Amino acid sequence: MxxxxxxxxxxxxxxxxxxxxxxxxxxxxxxxxxxxxxxxxxxxxxxxxxxxxxxxxxxxxxxxxxxxxxxTVNPARKATLTIPIVREQIEQAGMEYSHRVIAQRRSPLPAEIAARMALPEGRELIHLRTVHYGGDRPFQVEDRWINPGAAPGAEAVDFQRITANEWLVRNFPWLHADMAFSAENASARDARLLETRQGSALLILQRTTFNDLGAITSVRVAFHPGYTMIATH
Amino acid sequence: MxxxxxxxxxxxxxxxxxxxxxxxxxxxxxxxxxxxxxxxxxxxxxxxxxxxxxxxxxxxxxxxxxxxxxxTVNPARKATLTIPIVREQIEQAGMEYSHRVIAQRRSPLPAEIAARMALPEGRELIHLRTVHYGGDRPFQVEDRWINPGAAPGAEAVDFQRITANEWLVRNFPWLHADMAFSAENASARDARLLETRQGSALLILQRTTFNDLGAITSVRVAFHPGYTMIATH
DNA sequence: TTCATCTCTATGTCTAAACTTATTTTGGCG
DNA sequence: CGCCAAAATAAGTTTAGACATAGAGATGAA
Structure with missing residues (x-):
C-alpha cells in the first residue's frame, strides 16, 4: 500500500x-x-x-x-449536491443579501403542486413569492407553498423579517425531500422579477419536504440566467 | 424505541x-x-x-x-443525484435506444474546455458530437472531448458501434469527477439536433472525469426541452 | 429433466475492550 | 489578569470474536 x-x-x-x-x-x-x-x-x-x-x-x-x-461493471454516476442557503451563498460571494416578499396570502392549491405535496387540490395553503437579491441584482425568485398543517404557526410569521426557508429550516426539520432540476424559458413574470428578458433559460429547482405530518412546503426556485450548480464526486 | x-x-x-x-x-x-x-x-x-x-x-x-x-442548526440540504446511463434510461422508459455520431475528429482544445480538463489550450484531443434517440425522438446531444493521454486506445475506437460513454466507463474507471448543472437557450445547432426551436430552455450537464493520468473526458450534455432530473434525500 | 430443500460461504452486524486524538477546561504561574 | 501547560472528555478507530442471513451451489425427489 x-x-x-x-x-x-x-x-x-x-x-x-x-x-x-x-x-x-x-x-x-x-x-x-x-x-x-x-x-x-x-x-x-x-x-x-x-x-x-x-x-x-x-x-x-x-x-x-x-x-x-x-x-461494478457499469458504475452509475452518483453525485452529491449541496443546496446552499441563499443568504450564505450570497454573503460568501461578498455581496449584500436582501430579499423582498412580492406576495403572501392564503390561496387554494393548484393541481400540480397538490400532487407534489400529496394534498387535496384546492386546500388553502400559504402562498409566498419572494425575490432574493445579491447587492442590487436579483439572484433567485422563489414561489413557495407552506402547509400550516405540517408547519403550525406559519400563518403568524412575517416573512419580510425572516425568510421562509430559514424559518422553516429552524423550526421544522424534515424527514424526506423530493427534488427536481429542469430548465424553463423565463415567463414574463420571471423575467420581470429577475430583471432579464422573457424567454431566457433559467435553471429551475423544485423541492418538496415532508415530516411525519405530511408535506411541509413545496418551492420552485428560479435562478438568475447563467447560474450554475456544482457537484463533485 | x-x-x-x-x-x-x-x-x-x-x-x-x-x-x-x-x-x-x-x-x-x-x-x-x-x-x-x-x-x-x-x-x-x-x-x-x-x-x-x-x-x-x-x-x-x-x-x-x-x-x-x-x-445541526442550519442543515444544508444535500441531495444525491444518480446520472443514469442514457441507453438504460431510454430502454427503461420502453423506448428503443439509438444514437448517431455527428462528428468524430481530432481538434485543438478550446480554452474553456482546456481549463476544465487542466490541459494546455490547443492540445489535440478527440472531439465527438453525438445525438442519442429514444424511439425516433432526440433525447440528448452530447459534445465530448476525449484525452487519449489518459484513455489510450480511444483513437482506434469506432464510436458508432459503442457509445463513448459506455466505452470509457468500461475501460477507464475514474477517480474524480466535476459536474455542473445549468440552463442554456438552445443554439441553432442544439435546436436542429434536438428537433426543437432555437432558444428553448435546455438543461445542461457538464461533466469532466479524471484518473491518475489526468482528465479522461469532458462532456457537455444538452437534454431535450422539458427534461427533469430527479433527486431524493 | 425440473423443482424443492439443504448446506455452506461471504458478507452483515454487533459487542466489549482498548487505544487514539481533537478540543475544551482547568489550574498554575508570571 | 493573561498565557501556557496539563488534565479531562467525547468522538474516532481498531480488534478479535461471535452470530445472523442472503443466496449460490449441491443434493435428491418427483
Whole structure:
C-alpha cells in the first residue's frame, strides 16, 4: 500500500481504488474476500468490511452475500449536491443579501403542486413569492407553498423579517425531500422579477419536504440566467 | 424505541431522527454522548457511533471530539443525484435506444474546455458530437472531448458501434469527477439536433472525469426541452 | 429433466475492550 | 489578569470474536 492516510480503512479504500483504476482488478472481476484482504493488509476483517462498504456506497464495488465482492461493471454516476442557503451563498460571494416578499396570502392549491405535496387540490395553503437579491441584482425568485398543517404557526410569521426557508429550516426539520432540476424559458413574470428578458433559460429547482405530518412546503426556485450548480464526486 | 428495523443501528438512526423531527431535541441542542445512548438503547457504543455518524453525514447532527454531538442548526440540504446511463434510461422508459455520431475528429482544445480538463489550450484531443434517440425522438446531444493521454486506445475506437460513454466507463474507471448543472437557450445547432426551436430552455450537464493520468473526458450534455432530473434525500 | 430443500460461504452486524486524538477546561504561574 | 501547560472528555478507530442471513451451489425427489 503506497497510500498514507489517517485511518487504516481509508488506506484500504485508496489502495482498492488504485487497483481498480490501474486495472489490476477489472470490471466484473471478483476480488478476494474480506478475510483474505484482512490478512493481506494486516488488519481485522471489520476494518476491511468498513472500507469495502464505503467503496460499494460510492458505486465502485458490488457486494452480495455468498457471491462475494465484484468490481461494478457499469458504475452509475452518483453525485452529491449541496443546496446552499441563499443568504450564505450570497454573503460568501461578498455581496449584500436582501430579499423582498412580492406576495403572501392564503390561496387554494393548484393541481400540480397538490400532487407534489400529496394534498387535496384546492386546500388553502400559504402562498409566498419572494425575490432574493445579491447587492442590487436579483439572484433567485422563489414561489413557495407552506402547509400550516405540517408547519403550525406559519400563518403568524412575517416573512419580510425572516425568510421562509430559514424559518422553516429552524423550526421544522424534515424527514424526506423530493427534488427536481429542469430548465424553463423565463415567463414574463420571471423575467420581470429577475430583471432579464422573457424567454431566457433559467435553471429551475423544485423541492418538496415532508415530516411525519405530511408535506411541509413545496418551492420552485428560479435562478438568475447563467447560474450554475456544482457537484463533485 | 418505537421503530422496528433490520438493524440496531438503523433503529437508533430512526429514533434519533424522530426525536429531532418531534423537537424533543432542538436545533443547537447538545444530545447525550455515545456512552449514555449506548446504555439507554442497550447496545454497544460502537453501534451508537455508527448510527450517529450516519446522521452526521446526512447533515442532521454536528459532531466534534470532546465538544459532543449537537443537532445541526442550519442543515444544508444535500441531495444525491444518480446520472443514469442514457441507453438504460431510454430502454427503461420502453423506448428503443439509438444514437448517431455527428462528428468524430481530432481538434485543438478550446480554452474553456482546456481549463476544465487542466490541459494546455490547443492540445489535440478527440472531439465527438453525438445525438442519442429514444424511439425516433432526440433525447440528448452530447459534445465530448476525449484525452487519449489518459484513455489510450480511444483513437482506434469506432464510436458508432459503442457509445463513448459506455466505452470509457468500461475501460477507464475514474477517480474524480466535476459536474455542473445549468440552463442554456438552445443554439441553432442544439435546436436542429434536438428537433426543437432555437432558444428553448435546455438543461445542461457538464461533466469532466479524471484518473491518475489526468482528465479522461469532458462532456457537455444538452437534454431535450422539458427534461427533469430527479433527486431524493 | 425440473423443482424443492439443504448446506455452506461471504458478507452483515454487533459487542466489549482498548487505544487514539481533537478540543475544551482547568489550574498554575508570571 | 493573561498565557501556557496539563488534565479531562467525547468522538474516532481498531480488534478479535461471535452470530445472523442472503443466496449460490449441491443434493435428491418427483
Amino acid at each position: 503506497t497510500e498514507r492516510s489517517s485511518s487504516k480503512a481509508q488506506a484500504i479504500v485508496s489502495e482498492v481504488r488504485r487497483r481498480i483504476v490501474d486495472r489490476e482488478w477489472r470490471q466484473g472481476d471478483r476480488i478476494p474476500d474480506e478475510a483474505e484482504l484482512a490478512v493481506e493488509f494486516g488488519v481485522a476483517r471489520a476494518t476491511v468490511n468498513k472500507a469495502l462498504q464505503l467503496l460499494a456506497e460510492e458505486g465502485l464495488l458490488d457486494r452480495k452475500r455468498r457471491a462475494g465482492t465484484h468490481v | 418505537t421503530e422496528r428495523s433490520s438493524s440496531k443501528a438503523q433503529a437508533i438512526v430512526s429514533e434519533v431522527r424522530r426525536r429531532i423531527v418531534d423537537r424533543e431535541w432542538r436545533q443547537g441542542d447538545r444530545i447525550p454522548d455515545e456512552a449514555e445512548l449506548a446504555v439507554e438503547f442497550g447496545v454497544a457504543r460502537a453501534t451508537v457511533n455508527k448510527a450517529l455518524q450516519l446522521l452526521a453525514e446526512e447533515g442532521l447532527l454536528d459532531r466534534k471530539r470532546r465538544a459532543g454531538t449537537h443537532v
